[in-house]
Amino acid sequence: MKSDLDTLMQSKNLDAILVIGNGDHNPAMVYLTGGGHFGGAALFMKRDGNAVLLCNDMERDEAAKSGLTLIPASKYNYDELMKAANGNPTLASAIRYKRILTEQGIQGRIGIYGNVELGSSFAVFTHLQKLMPEIELVGESTSDSLFMKAMETKDAAEVERIRKMGAVTTEVVRRTAEYLTSREVRSDEVLLKEDGSPVTIGEVKSKINLWIAELGAENPEGTIFAIGRDAGVPHSAGNPVDLLRLGQTIVFDIYPCEAGGGYFYDFTRTWSLGYATPEAQKLYDEVKVVYDRLRDEFDLNAPLNNYQRRLCEWFEKNGHQTPLHTLAPVQGYVHSFSHGVGLNIHERPWSGLTASDDNILKPGVIFTSEPGLYYPDKGMGVRIEDTYWVRPDGGFEILAEYSYDFVLQMKKWKK
Amino acid sequence: MKSDLDTLMQSKNLDAILVIGNGDHNPAMVYLTGGGHFGGAALFMKRDGNAVLLCNDMERDEAAKSGLTLIPASKYNYDELMKAANGNPTLASAIRYKRILTEQGIQGRIGIYGNVELGSSFAVFTHLQKLMPEIELVGESTSDSLFMKAMETKDAAEVERIRKMGAVTTEVVRRTAEYLTSREVRSDEVLLKEDGSPVTIGEVKSKINLWIAELGAENPEGTIFAIGRDAGVPHSAGNPVDLLRLGQTIVFDIYPCEAGGGYFYDFTRTWSLGYATPEAQKLYDEVKVVYDRLRDEFDLNAPLNNYQRRLCEWFEKNGHQTPLHTLAPVQGYVHSFSHGVGLNIHERPWSGLTASDDNILKPGVIFTSEPGLYYPDKGMGVRIEDTYWVRPDGGFEILAEYSYDFVLQMKKWKK
Numbered sequence: 001m002k003s004d005l006d007t008l009m010q011s012k013n014l015d016a017i018l019v020i021g022n023g024d025h026n027p028a029m030v031y032l033t034g035g036g037h038f039g040g041a042a043l044f045m046k047r048d049g050n051a052v053l054l055c056n057d058m059e060r061d062e063a064a065k066s067g068l069t070l071i072p073a074s075k076y077n078y079d080e081l082m083k084a085a086n087g088n089p090t091l092a093s094a095i096r097y098k099r100i101l102t103e104q105g106i107q108g109r110i111g112i113y114g115n116v117e118l119g120s121s122f123a124v125f126t127h128l129q130k131l132m133p134e135i136e137l138v139g140e141s142t143s144d145s146l147f148m149k150a151m152e153t154k155d156a157a158e159v160e161r162i163r164k165m166g167a168v169t170t171e172v173v174r175r176t177a178e179y180l181t182s183r184e185v186r187s188d189e190v191l192l193k194e195d196g197s198p199v200t201i202g203e204v205k206s207k208i209n210l211w212i213a214e215l216g217a218e219n220p221e222g223t224i225f226a227i228g229r230d231a232g233v234p235h236s237a238g239n240p241v242d243l244l245r246l247g248q249t250i251v252f253d254i255y256p257c258e259a260g261g262g263y264f265y266d267f268t269r270t271w272s273l274g275y276a277t278p279e280a281q282k283l284y285d286e287v288k289v290v291y292d293r294l295r296d297e298f299d300l301n302a303p304l305n306n307y308q309r310r311l312c313e314w315f316e317k318n319g320h321q322t323p324l325h326t327l328a329p330v331q332g333y334v335h336s337f338s339h340g341v342g343l344n345i346h347e348r349p350w351s352g353l354t355a356s357d358d359n360i361l362k363p364g365v366i367f368t369s370e371p372g373l374y375y376p377d378k379g380m381g382v383r384i385e386d387t388y389w390v391r392p393d394g395g396f397e398i399l400a401e402y403s404y405d406f407v408l409q410m411k412k413w414k415k
Numbered sequence: 416m417k418s419d420l421d422t423l424m425q426s427k428n429l430d431a432i433l434v435i436g437n438g439d440h441n442p443a444m445v446y447l448t449g450g451g452h453f454g455g456a457a458l459f460m461k462r463d464g465n466a467v468l469l470c471n472d473m474e475r476d477e478a479a480k481s482g483l484t485l486i487p488a489s490k491y492n493y494d495e496l497m498k499a500a501n502g503n504p505t506l507a508s509a510i511r512y513k514r515i516l517t518e519q520g521i522q523g524r525i526g527i528y529g530n531v532e533l534g535s536s537f538a539v540f541t542h543l544q545k546l547m548p549e550i551e552l553v554g555e556s557t558s559d560s561l562f563m564k565a566m567e568t569k570d571a572a573e574v575e576r577i578r579k580m581g582a583v584t585t586e587v588v589r590r591t592a593e594y595l596t597s598r599e600v601r602s603d604e605v606l607l608k609e610d611g612s613p614v615t616i617g618e619v620k621s622k623i624n625l626w627i628a629e630l631g632a633e634n635p636e637g638t639i640f641a642i643g644r645d646a647g648v649p650h651s652a653g654n655p656v657d658l659l660r661l662g663q664t665i666v667f668d669i670y671p672c673e674a675g676g677g678y679f680y681d682f683t684r685t686w687s688l689g690y691a692t693p694e695a696q697k698l699y700d701e702v703k704v705v706y707d708r709l710r711d712e713f714d715l716n717a718p719l720n721n722y723q724r725r726l727c728e729w730f731e732k733n734g735h736q737t738p739l740h741t742l743a744p745v746q747g748y749v750h751s752f753s754h755g756v757g758l759n760i761h762e763r764p765w766s767g768l769t770a771s772d773d774n775i776l777k778p779g780v781i782f783t784s785e786p787g788l789y790y791p792d793k794g795m796g797v798r799i800e801d802t803y804w805v806r807p808d809g810g811f812e813i814l815a816e817y818s819y820d821f822v823l824q825m826k827k828w829k830k
Contacts, residue, residue, distance in 0.1 A: 020533060025440075025635065037637050037652040057743040058750060059650040074743030078769055089556040112537060118435060118529045122540050123554030125533075139538030141504040206631055209674065213628035216621055220440065220635060222452050222675060235474040237452040259624065260637060328472040328489030335473060354493055 001155045001364060002031065008146050009047045014138060015108030017146065018097075019043040021116045023062065025220060025261035027343035028113040028147045033066035035260055042097070043068070044104050052104060071100065090120055094127035101132065109136045111146055143350060152340055152348040153364030159389055159399075161258065162341065162366055165265035166387060166400025168215045169254055173269060175211050176204065176252065177408055180244065180273060185413040191244040191273070201225055202240030208254065217256040221345055224253035224268075231270070232376030234335055234383065246274035246410070249283075249380040251372075255345050264345045265400065266368050268385035274410045280380050283373050284406045287382045290314055290371050294337070298388070298396045304338055304351035304359050304367070311337050311371055312353070320373060323353055331375050338367050341387050365390045366399070416570050416779065417446065423564050424462045429553060430523030432561065433512075434458040436531045438477065440635060440676035442758035443528040443562045448481035450675055457512070458483070459519050467519060486515065505535055509542035516547065524551045526561055558765060559773075567755055567763040568779030574804055574814075576673065577756065577781055580680035581802060581815025583630045584669055588684060590626050591619065591667065592823055595659065595688060600828040606659040606688070616640055617655030623669065632671040636760055639668035639683075646685070647791030649750055649798065661689035661825070664698075664795040666787075670760050679760045680815065681783050683800030689825045695795050698788050699821045702797045705729055705786045709752070713803070713811045719753055719766035719774050719782070726752050726786055727768070735788060738768055746790050753782050756802050780805045781814070 009017065019028045020043075023036040032043055032051065038059035045051035054071045055063035063070055076096045085091035101110075112125060129137050142148060154162070183191040183199060191199040205225050212219045226238035231251040244250075253268040270287075272280055293314070294307060312324035312333065321332030328334075338351035349359035349367060361367070367390075372383030386398045424432065434443045435458075438451040447458055447466065453474035460466035469486045470478035478485055491511045500506035516525075527540060544552050555561060569577065598606040598614060606614040620640050627634045641653035646666040659665075668683040685702075687695055708729070709722060727739035727748065736747030743749075753766035764774035764782060776782070782805075787798030801813045 024637065037639075037650065056650070057745065058648070061645070061648045061651045072743065077742070082769070089558060090554065112534045114533045115530060116533045117557050118531045118536050118540075119527045119554040119560060120557045121533050121554070122527060122537060122552065123556070125537050126541070126554065137537065139505065139534040139536070139541065141538070142532050142535045143504060145534060209628045209631075209633075210625070213621075213624045216624075218624075218634075220633075222439065224452075230476070233473070233476045235452065235471070236476045327492070328487065330472065354497070 001153050002150060003155075004150050004153070005146070006047060006049060008149050009111075012111070012140075012146055013109055014047065014111045014146065016044065016046045016106040017111040017113060019045075019113045020121070021114035026115045027151070030261060030343055031147060031151065033063075033068065035262060036062040036065050037260075038062040042100070044100060044106060046104070046106060054100065090123035091127050093124045094131055097124070097128050098131050101135070107135060109138050111138045111140060113145065113147060144348065144356070148348045151342050151344070153362065154342060154366055154389075155364070158263065158342065159366065161263045162265060162387070162389075163399045165217065165256065165258060165263055166267070168212070168217045169256060169265045169267045170400045170402045171215060172208055172211045172254060172256070173252065173267065173402060176208060177271070179207060180204070180271075181408050181410050183244075183410070183412070185246060185274070185410060189246040189274070191246075199244045200240060201227060201238045201242040201244070204244065205238065205240065212256045216259060218259045218261070219256045220261065221255055221257075223255075224251060226251050226381075228379045229376050232331070232374045232379065232381035234372060234374055234381065244273065246413070247272060247277055247280075249280050249382060251381050251383050253383065253385065257345070263343060264341050266341050266345060266385060266387050267400065267402070268370055268383045269402065269404070270382045270384065270406060271408050272406055273408050274413055275415055276407045279378065280382075281406065283375070283380060283382045286318060287371055287373050287384055288404060288406075291369065291384045294369055294371065295396070298361060300390070300394045301360050301362060303355075303357040304349050304361065305353055305355045305357065308337055308351050308353055308355075315373070331377065332373060333371065334374055335372070337371050338369055340365060340367050342366060361390050361396075363390050363392045363394060416568050417565060418570075419565050419568070420561070421462060421464060423561050424526075427526070427555075427561055428524055429462065429526045429561065431459065431461045431521045432526040432528060434460075434528045435536070436529035441530045442566070445676060445758055446562060446566065448478075448483065450677060451477040451480050452675075453477040457515070459515060459521060461519070461521060469515065505538035506542045508539045509546055512539070512543050513546050516550070522550060524553050526553045526555060528560065528562060559763065559771070563763045566757050566759070568777065569757060569781050569804075570779070573678065573757065574781065576678045577680060577802070577804075578814045580632065580671065580673060580678055581682070583627070583632045584671060584680045584682045585815045585817045586630060587623060587626045587669060587671070588667065588682065588817060591623060592686070594622060595619070595686075596823050597826050598659075600661060600689070600825060604661040604689070606661075614659045615655060616642060616653045616657040616659070619659065620653065620655065627671045631674060633674045633676070634671045635676065636670055638670070639666060641666050641796075643794045644791050647746070647789045647794065647796035649787060649789055649796065659688065661828070662687060662692055662695075664695050664797060666796050666798050668798065668800065672760070678758060679756050681756050681760060681800060681802050682815065682817070683785055683798045684817065684819070685797045685799065685821060686823050687821055688823050689828055690830055691822045694793065695797075696821065698790070698795060698797045701733060702786055702788050702799055703819060703821075706784065706799045709784055709786065710811070713776060715805070715809045716775050716777060718770075718772040719764050719776065720768055720770045720772065723752055723766050723768055723770075730788070746792065747788060748786065749789055750787065752786050753784055755780065755782050757781060776805050776811075778805050778807045778809060
């Protein structure tokens with residue numbers, strides 16, 4: 001939680017942190033400022049929690065919503081900085097950082113964070129490190145950085161925001177199911193629009209985006225809505241020109257966030273419209289059994305990599321390839337079963353076989369459970385995913401409940 | 416244009432480039448791959464144009480749409496890399512980059528690009544530079560990097576995509592005007608919804624987002640829809656709880672992009688509903704005169720900073736503060752009048768007073784013209800903005816025409 005930042009800075013031996021970039025779609029900046037429509041900002045925070053925010057003068061009102069002390073960019077004369085830098089803009093930026101660090105009395109080990117453009121920031125911070133050999137700029141691995149650690153557990157307000165996004169997400173899923181099952185069906189089992197032409201994946205995805213916007217959310221990472229072979233490739237987004245057909249597996253993985261780049265929700269269902277082939281039904285049932293078993297076995301303080309290992313063993317016993325004994329399998333069980341969800345769609349705790357043992361289920365963690373089985377060559381794939389919250393009392397709660405029906409009955413079609 | 420990349424690499428003395436990050440919302444990656452739903456990728460391109468794309472195995476289908484030769488991430492064993500790096504993940508990543516660079520025979524000066532997380536990438540590329548002292552990792556300033564230079568001129572296909580986004584943008588503006596002017600008006604000049612409650616800025620912005628989604632576009636950078644004092648602060652996004660009132664300036668600046676993070680359009684109108692105060696009308700007229708004068712004076716090969724200087728002079732003659740003689744003014748004319756538009760909402764050519772003289776109007780450039788005047792203390796602001804294309808024949812064309820009406824007549828209200 002945000003209240004852990006101080007302790008985490010101590011344990012990481014950081015004297016200060018510097019977060020740069022925009023006020024939106026920039027998790028570390030959103031975390032500390034509440035987010036907003038301001039760009040090219042820089043937030044300096046000492047271990048005692050004192051923070052200042054450098055911002056463009058024009059965007060002062062947006063930046064002021066953070067409640068932080070503002071430093072207007074105009075305080076540092078651009079011409080003068082460029083002169084001092086012999087016309088090198090990345091050096092000029094480094095000189096400005098040096099001035100601010102000095103003015104703010106920031107010394108020692110400084111963690112640096114933020115979503116930015118690689119080349120210019122690499123140049124700026126390489127310059128800065130040379131200009132200030134007395135400080136140490138610390139670049140942490142994203143997988144267990146200060147922010148990933150702090151964000152790993154959520155406070156009550158964050159849980160409610162994610163729960164609300166769960167309600168938005170499942171409402172969009174409900175509308176999608178309603179739309180699909182209300183279609184007329186052609187003799188070749190293709191779904192039809194009102195005008196008699198076939199429904200395409202692209203059209204369904206447009207509707208999904210529309211409903212997400214209608215419910216006040218945003219969809220920066222896109223949606224997976226994939227049928228047939230594409231459903232068998234876990235991260236295939238789906239081919240826009242594919243037609244919707246009965247009796248094929250559809251993997252619908254949807255992960256919108258609050259407008260402006262806030263908290264995400266993550267959710268997947270697999271459907272087969274009208275009927276399921278026996279093979280697809282078998283695949284679905286296998287995944288569902290494993291999904292339920294996992295849910296029953298979730299335990300406080302258990303490392304997620306244990307569940308991943310157990311999942312692989314279960315699936316291998318049933319004859320599927322998994323990452324346990326196959327390098328990057330393309331069929332069978334091919335990914336990790338979980339990740340944390342928050343301001344990042346993927347964050348701590350991690351669940352891969354190589355994830356460290358400190359990625360555990362502890363109160364405040366919000367994580368997905370999403371086992372799946374994929375057979376692209378057979379034209380099918382199945383994944384089931386919900387987002388869980390580990391409650392303060394140690395209980396596990398799905399933040400947005402939704403039916404696990406695999407076969408969706410078509411209203412205007414009978415076998 | 417993309418076809419200039421080779422020449423630009425030569426002129427910048429780059430032997431190769433490396434672009435990392437996601438396939439969406441990452442302009443350099445979208446530029447070279449066409450974009451797609453793949454993450455954590457790395458594109459290596461030599462000056463001869465030969466390129467390979469490192470991608471996650473699970474996202475191979477999405478990455479394959481680029482048409483590039485793929486290197487699956489599984490080729491490099493994670494456990495082995497981590498062992499070689501003594502468990503340091505950023506060093507492990509650097510070791511992997513070293514292997515790929517060596518395998519691809521990439522040497523010399525390598526430009527690095529892409530939207531990424533600062534801390535981890537700073538660590539990775541600092542490690543890499545130490546591991547390979549024989550190469551030079553080149554971090555360019557974003558303002559005139561290889562990609563900013565290449566993207567500065569657009570080919571015919573890019574122009575058509577931006578033109579299409581212009582049509583989407585102005586259609587959303589048209590719907591917004593239609594919605595606002597159809598409202599009932601309360602005796603205190605507040606606009607009302609069907610249910611008799613007041614219309615808020617937040618509600619109008621929701622509708623805007625909905626229409627953008629309905630028209631198949633995306634709104635990653637948000638929208639400025641600000642009334643009264645907020646209209647007087649150029650980058651204030653608008654206060655969601657503010658009510659819509661007659662006779663106040665509304666600055667409506669809208670810049671959606673193609674879904675998935677593609678090409679942007681940029682457009683602003685200022686409206687006053689029902690009637691305008693004489694003071695606001697005067698302010699609007701001043702901006703409109705200057706907007707038209709600029710348009711008449713656009714000339715091939717003219718540096719944009721010249722127009723900015725002239726604009727400042729015109730406005731100062733009328734008694735307004737400008738950046739020419741005031742440091743970071745908060746009233747009067749307070750920003751630059753133009754920027755390029757493409758895969759970035761702000762890109763070359765730049766138009767600030769300090770922009771270099773090579774930021775010129777040349778065929779293929781797509782740029783905004785957006786003079787404005789701002790008086791937050793008087794509760795008003797005005798900006799007019801269109802996006803122009805410099806045609807191959809040297810003509811200047813607005814990519815989406817729209818009326819310059821300032822006062823929008825209310826259908827159900829008379830003074």
